[in-house]
Amino acid sequence: MAMTNNEPLLEVKDLHKSFGQREILKGINFKVHKGEVICIIGKSGSGKSTMIRCVNFLETLTSGAICYQGKNVLDEFKELSLYRTKVGMVFQSFNLFNNMTVLDNCTVGQTKVLRKGKEEAQQNALKYLQHVGMANYINAKPHQLSGGQKQRVAIARALALEPEILLMDEPTSALDSEMVGEVLQIMRQLAAEGMTMLIVTHEMAFARDVASQVIFVDEGIIAEMNPPEIVFKAPENERTAEFLARFNNGR
């Protein structure tokens, strides 16, 4: 496991989020250090996805702050663009750009946002596409790929910007069980290479094996945040135990 500096890479401070009258997140606090893999688990509707979407401001925060390398993002980054290139995002439904080929999907961010040259962007994109085993498909359009292939390209697209941290919002939930394996494999590989990741997931085995910390979200608060050994063997919060018991029975 990578060393933990004193300064966290990312810090979420007293995050609240309401949609109209309904408060979804009721004061979320946690820190992510470089090299950590944090898995966020919890029931559907508990606010996990909203939480991770708030981290890169796909949702506007009702109150609270996101700090990146000790700086409040909304104060210090004039444009969110730059911050967002540091914080990669992988979606449940892939969201590959349908009008572009696999290669263009992975270069467009580099050329438009980071203003890299086309040649450099393509080399870089190829490197990451190769990393996820999709380098042979650079000419394909998203609709020609399987779900697992799409998600691997989506991961390469995020990596191509060379982010400091990768956010993943249920990256395997839209896949059938055969394809889940190929995507989880990539995620394990990234974790082994020391990529910092914040992953919302229902894959308990993955969380148990790969996570350095597991966050259990329940009704808009973090009910428990502990290393996986504790969460899965001897959870401190009884709601965590209940959730895991139900989850295991459901399987």
Add this chain to the structure above:
Amino acid sequence: METMPTGFLSWVIFLLDKYWVLFLKGAGVTLLLALVGTFIGCIIGLVVGVIQTIPVNKNDTLLKRHSIGLVKWLLSAYVEIFRGTPMIVQAMVVYYGSMSMFNIDMSAMFAGFLVVSINTGAYMAESVRGGIISVDDGQREAAVAIGMTHFQAMFAVILPQALRNIMPQIGNNLIINIKDTSVLNVISVTELYFSSKSAAGVYYRYFEVFFITCVIYFVMTFTASRLLRIWEKKMDGPSDYQLVEGDPMQDPCGYFQHGTVGGKDNGND
């Protein structure tokens, strides 16, 4: 004194022989008006549609919010007014109004281009807005999440998809314009209908002349519709793709198959 034809068919042949240049010129003017009008209309519609979908955040400054609000209000007024009044009336108002109110002496042809363009623009604005809304929001989110601004996301990701989706609408507008430019005869634009009326008046053969006119209109619209279909197909690109074999950066781990991967040997590039 020439001998007059008898029967429907011989009249048609007679009139075609006598007035084919007139018909052809009329059809040319009609086509020109429709093509240019649709093209400019599409551009107007694109601009209006894009502006109308600019998101306004509550974090934006008051000035920005109000100026965007005002522009949007003006644009929707434009859309509502030009969609809500007949083109034949717009033609009269623009042509005669520009003269008496502003002392601008525009040619009938120019007035024709103007009216068709802004009329089409009003319809296209709504089509474009619809096209933009119809693109899955995940596309915008993904674009924004890799750091694109609203406009970058719009032009690189959303509009290309929106445009593809509204191609049938553009085709619709072109076909409607080919037919509806006939109303411009009220400001004496010499398009196909106007030419036909002139030709018909000579021998009082309205049925025969307008039968020919009918056929010409149909040929034009049908051709336009087929050509647009071909263009749509072309926009979709090839339905298959080529795997890149033996590419310059040969994959060190081979294919990933059913989750069985040796994820080694990739920390060193």
